[in-house]
Amino acid sequence: MHEMSVAQQIARAVLRAAKREEAVKVARINIEIGQLTFLNPEQVIFWLAELFKGTEAEAAEISHKIVPARVRCGKCGYEGPLQVKEDPLFHQALPVFACPKCEKGSLDILEGRDCIVRDIEIETSPDGDCSCH
Amino acid sequence: MHKIVDLKDEESLLAHNRELAEKIHEQLAERGICSIDVMGAIGSGKTTILEKLVERLKNQYRIAVLAGDLTTTIDADRIGAHGVQTFQINTGKECHLDAHLISHAIEDIPADTNLLFIENVGNLVCPADFPLGTDKRVVVVSVTEGPYMVKKHPYIFGQAHVAVINKKDLADSMEVSIEDLTNDIHGINPETRVVVMTARDGEGIEELIGALEL
Ligand SMILES: Nc1nc2c(ncn2[C@@H]2O[C@H](COP(=O)(O)OP(=O)(O)OP(=O)(O)O)[C@@H](O)[C@H]2O)c(=O)[nH]1
Ligand SMILES: [Mg+2]
Numbered sequence: 001m002h003e004m005s006v007a008q009q010i011a012r013a014v015l016r017a018a019k020r021e022e023a024v025k026v027a028r029i030n031i032e033i034g035q036l037t038f039l040n041p042e043q044v045i046f047w048l049a050e051l052f053k054g055t056e057a058e059a060a061e062i063s064h065k066i067v068p069a070r071v072r073c074g075k076c077g078y079e080g081p082l083q084v085k086e087d088p089l090f091h092q093a094l095p096v097f098a099c100p101k102c103e104k105g106s107l108d109i110l111e112g113r114d115c116i117v118r119d120i121e122i123e124t125s126p127d128g129d130c131s132c133h
Numbered sequence: 134m135h136k137i138v139d140l141k142d143e144e145s146l147l148a149h150n151r152e153l154a155e156k157i158h159e160q161l162a163e164r165g166i167c168s169i170d171v172m173g174a175i176g177s178g179k180t181t182i183l184e185k186l187v188e189r190l191k192n193q194y195r196i197a198v199l200a201g202d203l204t205t206t207i208d209a210d211r212i213g214a215h216g217v218q219t220f221q222i223n224t225g226k227e228c229h230l231d232a233h234l235i236s237h238a239i240e241d242i243p244a245d246t247n248l249l250f251i252e253n254v255g256n257l258v259c260p261a262d263f264p265l266g267t268d269k270r271v272v273v274v275s276v277t278e279g280p281y282m283v284k285k286h287p288y289i290f291g292q293a294h295v296a297v298i299n300k301k302d303l304a305d306s307m308e309v310s311i312e313d314l315t316n317d318i319h320g321i322n323p324e325t326r327v328v329v330m331t332a333r334d335g336e337g338i339e340e341l342i343g344a345l346e347l
């Protein structure tokens with residue numbers, strides 16, 4: 001639901017870094033989207049492509065990775081993935097916000113709630129000089 | 134020359150909201166204010182529940198209510214009519230409240246407040262992404278939204294301390310099973326307290342106050 005605001009922040013970070021590093025071109029952008037966010041990856045990428053038009057990131061290849069949820073139990077110290085159970089009626093995976101070990105419901109979410117740029121690949125001199133292909 | 138630039142530690146919008154929410158939580162605790170975020174589907178009865186709560190609790194606590202709404206002051210006016218301090222937060226086009234809006238709104242609430250309710254914008258999706266830093270989170274669903282609301286929105290129910298199933302009076306005519314809804318909630322989080330209400334008639338209000346430990 002907030003793909004555009006998230007994309008705006010990512011675009012700002014990418015363009016700021018490109019400028020700082022004196023990039024002539026951003027070739028690749030790797031983003032990470034948490035499993036627990038309500039962000040549709042296709043839509044985030046769509047907005048990024050829109051926002052990059054006319055910038056040094058215009059031709060960047062944007063790829064994404066889904067970051068699974070990781071939780072920690074406040075009661076027994078369990079650390080690991082969030083439990084999911086199959087809904088028998090609708091064949092849908094339902095998350096379970098209870099600890100898989102002690103079954104208490106005091107979980108802290110450690111990972112899976114963000115959308116970030118992991119890294120970008122830039123070109124710092126015009127294509128011709130590039131010896132790394 | 135090609136170069137990889139690591140941007141992992143750049144600020145993330147959602148992480149930024151969570152950090153602000155933590156600050157709000159500390160500030161409210163320092164000021165001795167107990168805080169409750171009331172989230173839920175559009176029209177599920179959030180304002181009705183808040184009206185009943187403040188009516189019942191206003192002699193015990195010094196209450197302030199922040200009412201989030203896209204553009205109108207209708208909900209704030211309805212709650213304000215019960216004689217408690219009410220503050221409108223208009224979100225404009227945004228479909229949820231965020232910690233930044235709340236951080237400013239709490240500057241305005243009276244210094245002697247000791248109980249704060251926040252009515253979030255009617256929405257079961259994004260308030261889950263944008264915690265506000267309250268002590269407790271309540272999510273309201275009513276039988277008129279049909280039997281699948283919980284399964285369709287597991288995250289918001291999974292992170293709520295209390296889930297209200299409202300409009301019990303209409304359950305039969307809607308052919309919605311309150312028992313099934315309750316089981317769905319407990320399937321997602323066995324520790325979420327479920328309170329069944331007919332808020333319009335004040336039914337279930339004592340159970341809700343108990344579940345909120347007020
Ligand atoms: N039958 C019945 N109607 C109810 C009950 N509780 C609330 N309502 C009605 O439901 C409608 C919506 O109630 P509100 O309290 O305004 O709901 P809300 O969640 O605050 O709505 P928004 O803020 O607009 O999302 C009103 O007409 C209420 O009178 C109930 O227990 N039973
Ligand atoms: Mg309302």
Ligand SMILES: [Zn+2]
Nearest residue numbers: 073076099102
């Ligand atoms: Zn545990």
Ligand SMILES: [Zn+2]
Nearest residue numbers: 227228229259
């Ligand atoms: Zn929203």
